[in-house]
Amino acid sequence: MAKKTLEDLKKLREQGRKKRDLVKSGTTSKNIQIIVGMGTCGIAAGAGKSFDTFIAELDAHNLDNAAVTQTGCMGLCYVEPTVEVIVPGMPSVIYGEVDGEAARRIVREHILKQRMVNNHVFDRPAVDIIQDGGK
Amino acid sequence: MAYRNYVLVCGGVGCESNKADQIYQNLLTASVANNISDEVQIVKTGCFGFCEQGPVIKVLPDETFYVNVAPSDAEEIITEHLVKGREVTRLLYDTSQSTRNVKIDGLDYYQKQFRVVLRNCGVIDPENIDEYIVRDGYAALEKVIFKMTPDDIIREIKTSELRGRGGAGFPTWLKWSFTKDVNEAQKYIVCNADEGDPGAYMDRSTLEGDPHSILEAMTIAGFACGADKGFIYIRAEYPLAINRLKIAMDQSREYGLLGENILGSDFSFDIEIRLGAGAFVCGEETALLASIEGERGMPRPRPPFPAVKGVWDKPTVINNVETWANVPVIILKGGEWFSKIGTADSKGTKVFALTGRIRNSGLVEVPMGTTLREIIYDIGGGIADNKEFKAVQTGGPSGGVITKDFLDTPIDYGSLTALGSMMGSGGMIIMDEDDCIVDVTKFYLGFSVEESCGKCSPCRIGGRTLYNILDRITKGEGELADLRKMQEIGEAMKKASLCGLGQTAPNPILSTIKYFEKEYLAHIKDGRCPAGTCKDLISYHILADKCIGCTACARKCPTAAISGERRQVHRIDPELCIKCGVCMEVCKFDAVFVR
Amino acid sequence: METVNIKINGQPVQVPADYNVLQAAKRMNINIPNLCYHPDLPAWAACGICVVKMENSPKMVRACATPVSEGMGIITHDPELHAIRKTVIELILSTHPDDCLKCGRNGSCELQKLAADYGIREQPYEIRLQDIPRDESTPSIILNPEKCIKCGRCAQVCQKLQGVWALEFVGRGDETRIAPAANLSLDDSPCIKCGQCSAHCPVGAIFERDETEMFLNAVNDPEKHVVAQIAPAVRVAIGEAFEMEPGTICTGQTYAALRRLGVDTVFDTNFAADLTIMEEASEFVIRLTKGGELPQITSCCPAWTDYMEKFYTDMIPNFSTAKSPMMMQGAMTKTYYAEKNGIDPKNIYSVAIMPCTAKKFEITRDENMFSSGHQDMDLVLTTRELSRLIKANGIDFMSLPEEEADSLIGAYSGAGTLFGNTGGVMEAALRTAYNLVTGENMEDVNVHVIRGMDGIRKGEVDIKGTKVKVAVAHGMANVSEILEEVREARKNNEEPPYHFIEVMACRGGCIAGGGQPYSTTDNIRDKRIAGLYKDDAMSVVRCSHDNPEIKYIYQDFLDKPLSEKSHHLLHTTYQYRPIYKK
Numbered sequence A: 001m002a003k004k005t006l007e008d009l010k011k012l013r014e015q016g017r018k019k020r021d022l023v024k025s026g027t028t029s030k031n032i033q034i035i036v037g038m039g040t041c042g043i044a045a046g047a048g049k050s051f052d053t054f055i056a057e058l059d060a061h062n063l064d065n066a067a068v069t070q071t072g073c074m075g076l077c078y079v080e081p082t083v084e085v086i087v088p089g090m091p092s093v094i095y096g097e098v099d100g101e102a103a104r105r106i107v108r109e110h111i112l113k114q115r116m117v118n119n120h121v122f123d124r125p126a127v128d129i130i131q132d133g134g135k
Numbered sequence B: 001m002a003y004r005n006y007v008l009v010c011g012g013v014g015c016e017s018n019k020a021d022q023i024y025q026n027l028l029t030a031s032v033a034n035n036i037s038d039e040v041q042i043v044k045t046g047c048f049g050f051c052e053q054g055p056v057i058k059v060l061p062d063e064t065f066y067v068n069v070a071p072s073d074a075e076e077i078i079t080e081h082l083v084k085g086r087e088v089t090r091l092l093y094d095t096s097q098s099t100r101n102v103k104i105d106g107l108d109y110y111q112k113q114f115r116v117v118l119r120n121c122g123v124i125d126p127e128n129i130d131e132y133i134v135r136d137g138y139a140a141l142e143k144v145i146f147k148m149t150p151d152d153i154i155r156e157i158k159t160s161e162l163r164g165r166g167g168a169g170f171p172t173w174l175k176w177s178f179t180k181d182v183n184e185a186q187k188y189i190v191c192n193a194d195e196g197d198p199g200a201y202m203d204r205s206t207l208e209g210d211p212h213s214i215l216e217a218m219t220i221a222g223f224a225c226g227a228d229k230g231f232i233y234i235r236a237e238y239p240l241a242i243n244r245l246k247i248a249m250d251q252s253r254e255y256g257l258l259g260e261n262i263l264g265s266d267f268s269f270d271i272e273i274r275l276g277a278g279a280f281v282c283g284e285e286t287a288l289l290a291s292i293e294g295e296r297g298m299p300r301p302r303p304p305f306p307a308v309k310g311v312w313d314k315p316t317v318i319n320n321v322e323t324w325a326n327v328p329v330i331i332l333k334g335g336e337w338f339s340k341i342g343t344a345d346s347k348g349t350k351v352f353a354l355t356g357r358i359r360n361s362g363l364v365e366v367p368m369g370t371t372l373r374e375i376i377y378d379i380g381g382g383i384a385d386n387k388e389f390k391a392v393q394t395g396g397p398s399g400g401v402i403t404k405d406f407l408d409t410p411i412d413y414g415s416l417t418a419l420g421s422m423m424g425s426g427g428m429i430i431m432d433e434d435d436c437i438v439d440v441t442k443f444y445l446g447f448s449v450e451e452s453c454g455k456c457s458p459c460r461i462g463g464r465t466l467y468n469i470l471d472r473i474t475k476g477e478g479e480l481a482d483l484r485k486m487q488e489i490g491e492a493m494k495k496a497s498l499c500g501l502g503q504t505a506p507n508p509i510l511s512t513i514k515y516f517e518k519e520y521l522a523h524i525k526d527g528r529c530p531a532g533t534c535k536d537l538i539s540y541h542i543l544a545d546k547c548i549g550c551t552a553c554a555r556k557c558p559t560a561a562i563s564g565e566r567r568q569v570h571r572i573d574p575e576l577c578i579k580c581g582v583c584m585e586v587c588k589f590d591a592v593f594v595r
Numbered sequence C: 001m002e003t004v005n006i007k008i009n010g011q012p013v014q015v016p017a018d019y020n021v022l023q024a025a026k027r028m029n030i031n032i033p034n035l036c037y038h039p040d041l042p043a044w045a046a047c048g049i050c051v052v053k054m055e056n057s058p059k060m061v062r063a064c065a066t067p068v069s070e071g072m073g074i075i076t077h078d079p080e081l082h083a084i085r086k087t088v089i090e091l092i093l094s095t096h097p098d099d100c101l102k103c104g105r106n107g108s109c110e111l112q113k114l115a116a117d118y119g120i121r122e123q124p125y126e127i128r129l130q131d132i133p134r135d136e137s138t139p140s141i142i143l144n145p146e147k148c149i150k151c152g153r154c155a156q157v158c159q160k161l162q163g164v165w166a167l168e169f170v171g172r173g174d175e176t177r178i179a180p181a182a183n184l185s186l187d188d189s190p191c192i193k194c195g196q197c198s199a200h201c202p203v204g205a206i207f208e209r210d211e212t213e214m215f216l217n218a219v220n221d222p223e224k225h226v227v228a229q230i231a232p233a234v235r236v237a238i239g240e241a242f243e244m245e246p247g248t249i250c251t252g253q254t255y256a257a258l259r260r261l262g263v264d265t266v267f268d269t270n271f272a273a274d275l276t277i278m279e280e281a282s283e284f285v286i287r288l289t290k291g292g293e294l295p296q297i298t299s300c301c302p303a304w305t306d307y308m309e310k311f312y313t314d315m316i317p318n319f320s321t322a323k324s325p326m327m328m329q330g331a332m333t334k335t336y337y338a339e340k341n342g343i344d345p346k347n348i349y350s351v352a353i354m355p356c357t358a359k360k361f362e363i364t365r366d367e368n369m370f371s372s373g374h375q376d377m378d379l380v381l382t383t384r385e386l387s388r389l390i391k392a393n394g395i396d397f398m399s400l401p402e403e404e405a406d407s408l409i410g411a412y413s414g415a416g417t418l419f420g421n422t423g424g425v426m427e428a429a430l431r432t433a434y435n436l437v438t439g440e441n442m443e444d445v446n447v448h449v450i451r452g453m454d455g456i457r458k459g460e461v462d463i464k465g466t467k468v469k470v471a472v473a474h475g476m477a478n479v480s481e482i483l484e485e486v487r488e489a490r491k492n493n494e495e496p497p498y499h500f501i502e503v504m505a506c507r508g509g510c511i512a513g514g515g516q517p518y519s520t521t522d523n524i525r526d527k528r529i530a531g532l533y534k535d536d537a538m539s540v541v542r543c544s545h546d547n548p549e550i551k552y553i554y555q556d557f558l559d560k561p562l563s564e565k566s567h568h569l570l571h572t573t574y575q576y577r578p579i580y581k582k
């Protein structure tokens, strides 16, 4: 990495937007995203273990078009660990209380069969002001 | 083979009791009957909040939100909405009922939450600067360095009417302009991340989830005020946040967004992390200064204000984490955009940490002016275990209680203060009928007393004296004169303490005496704790007509205080009973009661 | 001076712009009560009693920490303020023992006075005392934490004025207390025993070690021949204990009082101050003319020598080896005086009346303090202790006749009396050094360049062509600026920036020592200093070398300055001491 110019930042943002659109339309190679909430509360509730389970389960099913990443707290502290799952063609969903078992079910059902997993879906807490909020 | 639609049925406990399960079954049946079970998945979900209007149903991907749904409505939702594509309007959530809606640029959200501060939390990978940049990260910094003058920046913040989120609600632009106007070569920018209120963790979450937003904001302030050095004062107990901050700082230095000649300009700014030892009072800005300087963290008299004479007597802007997080958004979207959110008194949003006897505890960010009822019931899902709401404590140990009668008050800095409480850092602790108000008050006061730095006499002596009085009351040793004495001491602490800790420490007492005097009197005059929690004032008994003599309680009692033959009514020996409550927990026949 | 217009209780008044509200009110003869503010110190704002209101605001602010500003309207007294202040006073009293009758501050305690003013008759709140043992580890002061009201003055004095940082707040909440860091005892801490904490404490929590009983035992012991001396600073302050104006010269009354108390012989430390000057100025002239370690630094303040041994060990070679006047007087008493009068020195009990608590420590600080073969000085009483003795013995100090000191080692010059104030030792030494170098006296012996109250004063004195650069520092924290300059020059192999430096630990010098009457402020310091300059100006003999008794003693006993005998009796050595003993 090196120092960035204004031009570099602009490019980064454009590439990012393109990538996001590609994910949405399902045409990139890593088009499935599993985003694990890894704040202090998530980690305390076992998010680290869920994270590892996702990777193992994806490997087990040879799913190389899915990326597992981390993020901060989603605010749903009563159902930590929380995970957002983005699968092209499906509304993105936030799952709560994702222990190892739930993680495996999410891979097997949500990702493989595109069926949401009962009793673990929680609401998106709010609108995204960066993507949707008016400029 | 994805489904065309997903129907999410709120399956939280609140809705469950209102026949959510029946609705789920009816939806399934109707979808089969209408031959769409291959196209539509019916999903049971966790609690959505909105329990008061439950059961609720959400249809994806169109995000239609139905409330007060009855099992008999299932058929119509399937045939009308999912077969014919027409919303069932009578079940739609009526946004006009809500005391206030978030209306921004034509968008109208049913979601009560509106995430400005937490915009990236739970969205980006905090350890990857690119993800921040993609979501317009550092675009505000770009804008100020190349397109704005310091005066422009301060004007924008002024237009936004942003007030400090650390507790006092001081206008942020004013602080910045004080510092900007001092003619000194060396100035400092400080981020106060000492967050020590019991129950509050919004600052930690923000730093963990979106560290770059804080770095960007501080750099912007550095540019506006003419400072080239910043400190983030963070408590050492936040290792994850510290680590993520360090990673973020390294990355932004590598990118040239922090350090010498930012983005090739001639503006330089760097940040250093200072660890706090965890004393609550070190969050008070003048104590924080002393601590950064290496002295004992004791508050100093103001004036001089830090904005004029701060760290090592140099002009210093100190803002709270949440305040900082708002800054890049204000620069990018404009102060006017921001000032449209909220109330006349307070603009923007506020993050609250909902805890206590609430179904959905967690961090919520709502526009200022949202009512307590909306937060507690629509977002929080109401009181856990279907108990009766008693009061909510806002502002942590420095706030007061707010009772049922005031649940519909739109909350902002002014309204909370008018109710005898305060915004504080945004802790919101819900109490139900089982919470003894004297005991809860003692808990909060105990916190302040432990955390008092001991510098000034009203706080140091008054706090402990108050605590001991409360302690006596919970033991049934209170006197009527205690109420007056507590008010006297409380008043003196409020008026004559040096810093906010001592000035606000009596708030819980003063406000509970005001709203729950009867409960105090029950303890003092009748030696009774109405909520049944003050151990010295309660006793456990067994109801003869309910006890079947199963011996469950007797076997569990740790002191063998329960006697009785099998199939005979049991009895608790008050001399031996230590009031642990195990018997009540294990009795399946509700035969144990507290008096 | 810039001024602002403000209103206090509706009355317009013009006050200097740098005043705080407390000072502004005082200007209008309105007293705002408080326990932690002291004009020597920046406002610490702890006690919470000086609260006042701004017009049209319900909030209360601390008068001590609120600067005045143009147009400000202040309310200093109203029923609400009264009630809040009273509650705070009652709270403070609830943690303070009420054994006033047995307290050293009975009658001079600021808390006692407030309680009286506010008519406190009962204790409404639970009484909670801190049960912490006293710290009696030093010979000078006793810290009694039970009485401490945490006003913070002592810690502020110790840290900000003295730069010692021996006293700190430890613990927090209602367990806060004043103690050396890490709960060490004072003796193991960097404490230099100057006693400024005890002079600033509003209550009886830090107190000089009271040794009046030892004095009484001595004077009542027929075997003992009690010889007393009084320090220069005592004479211009002791009158305050008897309602006289600060600065009133009470030399003769103090001699008389001591005799009434049973002292056999009364000398004056000022005589020994002249002796010190003879030795110290000779030492200086040698360093200056023959080449020696420069600058020479004065060593008559024991708190300062203690500080130097701990914090500026590298300056040991710069210290004048001359003992302090008190110790010289002691050595002369038990040798020359004993010999002349045929008294066995072991029966002599030597007592010094000093403005200083550190002097109690000095008398046994090392083996040089036993140069006569006995302990040269047996007892030090502070001005405060002596005035208590005078009162307890029913002596009407005001109507005592002005008596004379006993002769041989009793007479003093104007230079000697100046030892009591900042700049005085330097001035006295310059008068004699000038004479030693040139053989004649200065045309004008008043050395104005080094007089005054600035914490650091620098000047140049012309000794017939030789420009002598001098510096004066008082208030221990001020010394570092000058000494760092010296260190810097030494590091760079440059000429030393000064030839002669005078240091006194206490602000204003000994006239404001840790053992002087209470309530010392700069205003009082000025008056006491004026008293000493007046004593000097009124003296017929203005220079130490012109004091006939000094001339005589060199002829009769000591031979000459820096002689063999002088070295043995009048000079000392210094050693490294750790800042923290443990």
Ligand SMILES: Cc1cc2nc3c(=O)[nH]c(=O)nc-3n(C[C@H](O)[C@H](O)[C@H](O)COP(=O)(O)O)c2cc1C
Pocket: B163, B164, B165, B166, B167, B168, B169, B170, B172, B192, B193, B194, B195, B196, B197, B280, B281, B282, B283, B284, B285, B286, B318, B319, B320, B321, B323, B324, B499, B500, B501
């Ligand atoms: C006892 C006490 C503790 C405080 N703790 C914090 C804290 O942990 N974090 C914080 O941001 N502000 C805290 N404050 C408020 C700060 O003094 C200060 O007002 C704030 O940092 C200013 O930032 P703002 O203007 O952005 O709110 C505390 C105040 C008091 C009296």
Ligand code: SF4
Pocket: B281, B298, B299, B451, B452, B453, B454, B455, B456, B457, B459, B460, B497, B498, B499, B500, B501, B502, B503
């Ligand atoms: S109010 Fe309490 S915490 Fe604040 S300075 Fe006074 S003693 Fe310390």
Ligand code: SF4
Pocket: C147, C148, C149, C150, C151, C152, C153, C154, C155, C178, C197, C200, C201, C202, C203, C205, C206
């Ligand atoms: S010892 Fe005296 S001066 Fe020091 S804090 Fe206590 S009361 Fe104040």
Ligand code: SF4
Pocket: C193, C194, C300, C301, C302, C303, C304, C355, C356, C357, C358, C359, C504, C505, C506, C509, C510, C511, C512, C513, C514, C515
């Ligand atoms: S200046 Fe005087 S009173 Fe103060 S410590 Fe030194 S000798 Fe004692």
